[in-house]
Amino acid sequence: MTSVEQRLAAVNVAVALVALFGGVLTGLFQALEYAGVEIYPSLAPVIRSHYHSLTIHGVLNVLVFTTFFICGFVPFILSRSLQAPLASARLGWLTFWLMVAGLVLAAIPLVGNAATVMFTFYPPLKAHWAFYIGLTLVVVATWLVTVNLVLTWRAWRARNPGRRTPLAAFMALVTFAMWTIASVGLAAEMLVLLIPWSLGLVGGTDALLARTLFWFTGHPIVYFWLLPAYLSWYTLVPRQAGGKLFSDPMARTSFILFLILSTPIGIHHQYTDPGIHQGWKLLHALLTFAVFFPSLLTFFNVTASLETAGRARGATGWLNWFGKLPWGDPSVAAQVLAMVLFAFGGIGGLINASFNVNMVVHNTAYIVGHLHLTVGTAVALTFMGITYWLVPHLAGRALWSRGLALAQVWLWFGGMLIFSPTLHELGLRGMPRRTAIGHVSYMQPQWKTLLPLVGIGGAILFLSALLYFLNMALTVTASRRAPQPALEFADTVSGPVHAPAFVDRWQPWLAVAIVLIVVAYGPTIIRLAATTPLTTPGLRVW
Amino acid sequence: MATGRPSTVYLWELAWILPSIALPVGMLAALAVTAFGAGINVAGDRGRVEPTKVAEHPLFKDPGVSEIAPGQYEVRMTGQIWSFAPAEIRVPAGSTVHFWATSKDLVHGLFVPRHNVNVMLLPGQIAHAQARFDTPGEYPIICHEYCGIAHHTMAGKIIVEARR
Numbered sequence: 001m002t003s004v005e006q007r008l009a010a011v012n013v014a015v016a017l018v019a020l021f022g023g024v025l026t027g028l029f030q031a032l033e034y035a036g037v038e039i040y041p042s043l044a045p046v047i048r049s050h051y052h053s054l055t056i057h058g059v060l061n062v063l064v065f066t067t068f069f070i071c072g073f074v075p076f077i078l079s080r081s082l083q084a085p086l087a088s089a090r091l092g093w094l095t096f097w098l099m100v101a102g103l104v105l106a107a108i109p110l111v112g113n114a115a116t117v118m119f120t121f122y123p124p125l126k127a128h129w130a131f132y133i134g135l136t137l138v139v140v141a142t143w144l145v146t147v148n149l150v151l152t153w154r155a156w157r158a159r160n161p162g163r164r165t166p167l168a169a170f171m172a173l174v175t176f177a178m179w180t181i182a183s184v185g186l187a188a189e190m191l192v193l194l195i196p197w198s199l200g201l202v203g204g205t206d207a208l209l210a211r212t213l214f215w216f217t218g219h220p221i222v223y224f225w226l227l228p229a230y231l232s233w234y235t236l237v238p239r240q241a242g243g244k245l246f247s248d249p250m251a252r253t254s255f256i257l258f259l260i261l262s263t264p265i266g267i268h269h270q271y272t273d274p275g276i277h278q279g280w281k282l283l284h285a286l287l288t289f290a291v292f293f294p295s296l297l298t299f300f301n302v303t304a305s306l307e308t309a310g311r312a313r314g315a316t317g318w319l320n321w322f323g324k325l326p327w328g329d330p331s332v333a334a335q336v337l338a339m340v341l342f343a344f345g346g347i348g349g350l351i352n353a354s355f356n357v358n359m360v361v362h363n364t365a366y367i368v369g370h371l372h373l374t375v376g377t378a379v380a381l382t383f384m385g386i387t388y389w390l391v392p393h394l395a396g397r398a399l400w401s402r403g404l405a406l407a408q409v410w411l412w413f414g415g416m417l418i419f420s421p422t423l424h425e426l427g428l429r430g431m432p433r434r435t436a437i438g439h440v441s442y443m444q445p446q447w448k449t450l451l452p453l454v455g456i457g458g459a460i461l462f463l464s465a466l467l468y469f470l471n472m473a474l475t476v477t478a479s480r481r482a483p484q485p486a487l488e489f490a491d492t493v494s495g496p497v498h499a500p501a502f503v504d505r506w507q508p509w510l511a512v513a514i515v516l517i518v519v520a521y522g523p524t525i526i527r528l529a530a531t532t533p534l535t536t537p538g539l540r541v542w
Numbered sequence: 543m544a545t546g547r548p549s550t551v552y553l554w555e556l557a558w559i560l561p562s563i564a565l566p567v568g569m570l571a572a573l574a575v576t577a578f579g580a581g582i583n584v585a586g587d588r589g590r591v592e593p594t595k596v597a598e599h600p601l602f603k604d605p606g607v608s609e610i611a612p613g614q615y616e617v618r619m620t621g622q623i624w625s626f627a628p629a630e631i632r633v634p635a636g637s638t639v640h641f642w643a644t645s646k647d648l649v650h651g652l653f654v655p656r657h658n659v660n661v662m663l664l665p666g667q668i669a670h671a672q673a674r675f676d677t678p679g680e681y682p683i684i685c686h687e688y689c690g691i692a693h694h695t696m697a698g699k700i701i702v703e704a705r706r
Contacts, residue, residue, distance in 0.1 A: 277587045434687070498547045
């Protein structure tokens with residue numbers, strides 16, 4: 001018998017993977033266009049343009065795939081970590097169907113080329129109203145996940161007075177608490193600006209106010225994607241690899257810092273926007289550097305945990321523990337390789353965040369290279385690695401092919417090693433992002449030599465994704481039935497008893513988080529909201 | 543509490559935490575030197591322009607290039623789907639160019655690679671950037687924000703002419 005949590009996880013992950021398929025397919029089109037292949041004429045009338053394809057790619061990958069996967073995986077983990085059922089199965093199903101309704105509503109104009117506005121949907125580009133309402137429904141539904149998680153945790157605490165919240169449950173709660181605070185910006189942008197405007201209730205909008213509200217959510221959304229990957233790296237991968245989590249106190253501390261620092265840094269996406277004073281931009285740069293600190297703690301702690309695994313498996317030297325990891329396990333291999341590439345994604349992120357240095361890379365292909373290391377590998381490859389145990393667990397069947405899975409994982413790693421550095425370099429050579437590069441009126445010779453590598457890297461990534469979907473489809477339909485082992489979390493070298501109790505107190509940290517947001521964002525948002533006339537008309541020019 | 547915690551855990555943690563604080567602090571210091579010492583700065587607040595009345599604004603009613611002082615050129619520029627006005631700028635080598643720009647419709651970008659000109663053109667906002675062009679040659683001005691179906695054709699150029 002499967003539990004409600006398992007069924008909820010299964011349906012959410014199923015939607016996520018369907019979205020990912022659409023996302024990688026359209027990704028292939030863009031990579032080929034860059035390489036000079038005339039792909040779009042043969043895709044008409046389904047895909048109308050490079051920009052139609054690109055919008056589908058972005059929305060499906062970073063909004064739909066991530067959100068559905070996280071809303072399936074994280075509640076499942078919380079429930080297993082607390083060894084308690086979800087507080088409300090009914091709320092769980094209501095949430096899922098609300099999200100599906102939102103997705104369908106948004107997908108109709110998206111697929112129909114009535115919302116070719118990119119996943120950032122900057123006005124005055126004006127999409128069909130259903131696109132905005134659909135996405136808003138998905139966001140609001142994620143708040144119901146938060147409600148369910150909190151109710152589940154409170155019920156557990158009432159039954160277990162004085163017990164420390166297990167680390168995985170703690171991380172699940174931090175992820176959704178952070179996201180709920182952070183998503184207020186996007187909700188405000190939708191409800192106050194975009195939805196009334198797209199419905200024709202108000203005549204105009206404002207680009208800067210909309211962008212500021214968007215990036216209020218748009219940066220922390222990357223932590224909404226990353227923290228569930230970290231949750232797996234901290235609480236599951238050490239055991240899968242045969243070791244222990246190095247330090248539970250340090251892990252908790254880093255998550256509290258993510259809760260506090262993820263949101264008041266979004267203006268680092270707007271360094272090049274006129275209309276915001278440099279002083280505020282500098283403050284957001286400072287706080288962005290501060291959030292680098294918990295990232296470094298995570299890097300250390302997860303690496304040290306892998307080292308315990310390598311040593312438990314017989315390694316004795318300084319570095320050979322890395323080679324001793326269980327590389328034959330595709331779930332471990334995927335996630336360790338995701339960590340390796342994420343180290344470079346983190347370094348690149350610091351460069352982007354560095355205020356005036358941002359002028360070298362902003363809106364160039366460099367950013368595309370960066371995003372494919374972070375969400376495209378650290379998150380996507382980790383989630384794929386998770387599904388290598390989660391899908392068999394949910395389906396009650398063995399993984400169809402371990403060898404195919406390993407090939408998939410290494411192809412993704414190798415494809416990304418070609419794709420991402422090439423895009424970084426093209427960005428440094430001045431090539432813009434979000435542009436049909438194969439058709440630009442200003443092709444530069446220093447771009448032309450590198451563009452075929454984008455096509456080759458993208459094709460390898462697509463091949464990897466095909467192997468992945470083949471394996472997943474055969475696992476749930478054709479693989480042999482085999483009861484899967486119960487989910488077990490990693491033991492620790494230094495456990496939760498060594499973490500000061502105040503780390504687990506919510507009120508002070510939530511208060512600090514909100515105060516920092518008010519300080520970093522309050523004056524700018526109040527000034528813009530108070531002084532900006534909403535007079536910019538919308539346009540649909542695609 | 544804290545019974546049985548391996549004492550080396552603290553040492554390893556501390557050995558990592560201290561450089562992890564020093565690194566971002568050091569980077570921030572370097573950044574402050576370039577921003578305040580070398581004066582390399584990002585876009586700031588230069589005021590608003592009513593987006594439906596750009597052509598009535600003194601800066602934008604007559605887009606073009608003027609020499610405002612010896613070696614100092616002012617470019618008054620608008621971006622609109624899918625062009626820059628002016629689309630071509632000629633200055634002698636060694637000139638400093640001050641860009642004043644805005645958008646007449648959608649979000650556009652004003653990007654001159656390798657010259658610290660990277661600023662968004664938002665309808666309603668006045669954007670400013672400045673750069674020095676020392677080497678004769680032709681430099682592209684690129685719109686680097688998606689602005690509709692012909693976005694990839696929105697570009698201009700700066701022609702830097704050798705001084706005679």
